[in-house]
Amino acid sequence: MKNKFIIKSIVSSVKGxxxxxxxxxxxxxxxxxxxxGVETGWIGEDLKYKDIKNFIKISKKLKNDLEKNNDFxxxxxxxxxxxxGDILITDSTPSNYGIFGHTAIAISDKEIFHIQSFNHVPxxxxxxxxxxxxxxxxxxIYRPTYKKRGENAAKWALDTYEHSNAxxxxxxxxxxxxxxxxxxxxxxxxxxxxxxxxxxxxxxPISPYIVNFLIKDIKIEGELKQKxxx
Numbered sequence: 001m002k003n004k005f006i007i008k009s010i011v012s013s014v015k016g017x018x019x020x021x022x023x024x025x026x027x028x029x030x031x032x033x034x035x036x037g038v039e040t041g042w043i044g045e046d047l048k049y050k051d052i053k054n055f056i057k058i059s060k061k062l063k064n065d066l067e068k069n070n071d072f073x074x075x076x077x078x079x080x081x082x083x084x085g086d087i088l089i090t091d092s093t094p095s096n097y098g099i100f101g102h103t104a105i106a107i108s109d110k111e112i113f114h115i116q117s118f119n120h121v122p123x124x125x126x127x128x129x130x131x132x133x134x135x136x137x138x139x140x141i142y143r144p145t146y147k148k149r150g151e152n153a154a155k156w157a158l159d160t161y162e163h164s165n166a167x168x169x170x171x172x173x174x175x176x177x178x179x180x181x182x183x184x185x186x187x188x189x190x191x192x193x194x195x196x197x198x199x200x201x202x203x204x205p206i207s208p209y210i211v212n213f214l215i216k217d218i219k220i221e222g223e224l225k226q227k228x229x230x
Contacts, residue, residue: 029052029053029056031049034049034052037052040118041118041167041169042117042118042168042169042170043169043170043171044169044170044171044172044173044179045171046171046172046173047170047171047172047205051205055100055170055205055207056100058207058210059100059101059207059208059209059210062207062209062210063091063101063209065209066089066091066138066140066209067091067138069140069220071220072140072220072222072223073222073223074222074223074224075141075221075222075223075224077109077127077224080221080222081109082106082108082109082110082112082127082141083106083109083143083147083150084106084107084108084150084151084153084154084155085105085106085143085144085147085149085150085151085152085153085154085189086105086106086141086142086143086144086150086221087103087104087105087106087141087142087143087186087211087212087215087218088103088104088105088106088112088130088139088140088141088224089101089102089103089139089140089141089142089208089209089211089212090102090103090134090137090138090139090140090208091137091138092134092135092136092137092138092139093117093134100170100207100208101207101208101209102114102116102134102182102208103182103183103186103208103211104130104182104186105153105154105157105185105186105189106127106150106154107124107154107157107158108154109127110126110127110128111124111125111126111127112124112125112126112127112130113125113154113157113158113161113162113185114130114182114185114186115161115166115168115180115181115182115185116168116182117168118168119168120168121164121165121166121167121168122157122161122162122164122166122180122185123162124158124162131224138223139223139224140220140222140223141220141221141222141223141224142211142212142215142218142219142220142221143218143219143220143221144190144215144217144218145217145218145219146217149190149193149194149217152193152194153189153190153193153194154189155193156188156189156192156193157185157186157188157189160177160188160189160192161177161180161185164177164178166178166179166180167179167180168180168181169181170205171204171205172204172205173204174187174188174191174202174204174206181205182208183205183206183207183208183210183211184205184206186211187199187202187206187211187214187215190215194215194217197216198215198216198217199214199215199216200213200214200215200216202214
């Protein structure tokens with residue numbers, strides 16, 4: 001019993017130390033974290049601390065709305081496989097303090113394309129890998145109304161970013177391809193391949209939870225439940 005108490009105390013102390021190091025609170029992104037993000041390169045210098053705070057605030061509101069949306073039904077992949085151009089949105093983020101959410105674009109029924117986080121480059125991953133690594137929350141799926149547009153968007157993503165070594169950086173830029181982040185990559189894939197009338201004007205940076213609002217010709221397709229088996 002004494003040993004269990006000691007172990008429990010040690011675990012509690014370690015957790016406390018980790019939270020203290022990152023100055024992390026569920027509803028707070030500290031100035032220290034912001035400065036660290038700029039210095040390490042994953043936050044652009046053109047973004048002020050207040051911009052990031054507002055970005056997080058909007059993301060949290062959109063995330064809550066998406067989480068409460070009852071229009072998503074569970075997808076059984078065997079009966080309804082992914083299609084190229086499908087947009088996956090998840091609140092399960094193992095990086096960047098877990099506050100921004102994440103999005104990816106499907107390039108086939110078995111693979112997605114995304115940029116994961118700082119120190120990563122755009123890359124294709126299996127759907128199985130994606131589900132396994134983002135299994136601590138919801139995975140919502142939107143599908144383009146026109147299949148060809150989805151295929152064009154997926155092809156553009158691969159042609160533009162695969163093997164590009166583009167840096168992960170959240171900033172105000174939506175034009176260049178030498179730096180990107182998850183929702184910018186997905187948005188660009190449709191912006192550069194779809195009629196401009198189908199893409200809403202945007203305010204940068206783009207939250208993963210708002211991508212579905214910026215592209216008109218997509219619809220709710222369903223949700224992959226946690227620990228979905230392929």
